[in-house]
Amino acid sequence: MTALRPEREDVYGERPYGSYDGAPSAGPRPNHRGGRRSDPPTAPMPVIGGPGPGPAEGPGSPADGETMALRRIATPGSEGPGRPSDASSAAAPPAPAPGGRAARRKAAKRRGGRHGGHHEPAPAPAAAPPSGRPLSRVEARRQARQRKPGPAVLASRAVGEVFITTGVLMLLFVTYQLWWTNVRAHAQAGSEAHQLQDDWASGKRNPGVFEAGQGFAILHIPRLDVVAPIxxxxxxxxVLDKGMVGHYGEAPLKTAMPDARTGNFGLAAHRNTHGEPFRYINRLTRGDAVVVETQDTYFVYKVTSTLPVTPPSNTAVLNPVPTGSGFTAPGRYITLTTCTPEFTSKYRLIVWGKMVEERPRSKGKPDALIE
Structure with missing residues (x-):
């Protein structure tokens, strides 16, 4: 076993060999295979910026043939008599873990890596200014430009607002057509029906020629639960937009009145919106009752046939003997007309009926209204 060399003073008057931070050396240094070896003391390294160069070392000096350590650059005034050096103020390196290579690896991993290194924190983004530091004028302008929306964003916003406004307007229009027009028409038609019955009870109205838009009868379709003024x-x-049923009483589509001895009593009404009294007349079948109530009489008709689709120009369905109805001789008929398909006015739907009963009001309501 090699004995330790006697300590000697540093050529510059600093710490003796074999010490670290002023403490004596802990002993032989471990080698790379886990064993221990004795290292000969090395010559002190000259301090850059120290008090001055020391004596030259040549062959035969203690540092000759030794591995040279990295030189430490001392700051002015950091060393000297009575002032600790940088090495003494720094933290001492971790002592090698006893127990061989496996123990040293475990200890190195616990310290942050196999070789005892530590991970530096990731640098902060360059764009973010330091906390508490006000932005410079250039940075403030750059951020203002980034926050300001571009032309494409402004255009997309404008288009979106137009679409939203259009959608809201369309929704309001549909609500008005499908709901509000029905509310208003039902109110107007109900008021007209009540007014007719009050006038009949008081004797204010008499059968005769009626003005355009003037109510003179009430239509009952029991199967569809329809009660509407004519x-x-x-x-x-x-007439029609007020929820009432209109009578074809003007030329060139003038039809007969219910009390005529022969003829065709032609009626029209909306199938959708504005009260839609004829919405479900397509459900009428042969034998269903249609009753026309006037001031003095109930006229009861029975459905005989229908025409699901015909052009609006087919006015022959209103003839005294309607074309396509199946009637071949003059009689007392009724014709109901409306638009089809629903929510359009492209074609017409026709329902025909034949009078089967004429009952005075003094005898009470007909069986079709009581059942």
Missing amino acids: AEGVSNKK
Whole structure:
């Protein structure tokens, strides 16, 4: 076993060999295979920026043939008599873990890596200014430009607002057509029906010629639960849009009245919106009752046939003997007309009936209204 060399003073008057931070050396240093070996003391390294160069070392000096350590650059005034050096102020390196290579590896992993290194934290993004530091004018302008929306964003916002506004308007229009027009028409038709019955009870109205838009009868379709006033004419504004049933009483589509001895009593009404009294007349079948109530009489008709689709120009369905109805001789008929398909006015739907009973009001309601 090699004996330790006697300590000697540093050529510059610093710590003796074999010490670290002023403490004596802990003993032989471990080698790379886990054993221990004795290292000969090395010559002190000259301090850059120290008090001055020391004596030259040549062959035969203690540092000759030794491995040279990295030189440490000392800051001015950091060393000297009575002042600790940088090496003494720094933390001492971790002592080698006893127990061989496996123990040293475990200890190195616990310290942050196999070789005892530590991970540096990731640098902060360059764009983010330090905490508490006000932005410079250039940085403030750059951030303002980034926050300001571009032309494409502004255009997309404008288009989106137009679409939203259009959608809201369309929704309001559909609500008005499908709901509000029915509410208004039902109220107007109900008011007209009550007014007719009050006038009949008081004797204010008499059968005769009626003005356009004037109510003169009430239509009952028991199967569809329809009760609607009948007014003269088929004007949308004056009659149909008010939820009433219109009578074809004007040339060139003038039809007979219910009390005529022969003829065709032609009626029209909306199938959708504005009260839609004829919405479900396509459900009528042969034998269903249609009753027309006037001031003095109930006229009862029975459905005989239907025409699901025909062009609006087919006015022959209103003839005294309607074309396509199956009737071959003059009689007392009724014709109901409306638009088809629903929510369109492209074609017409026709329902025909034949009078089977004429009952005075003094005898009470007919069986078709009681059942």
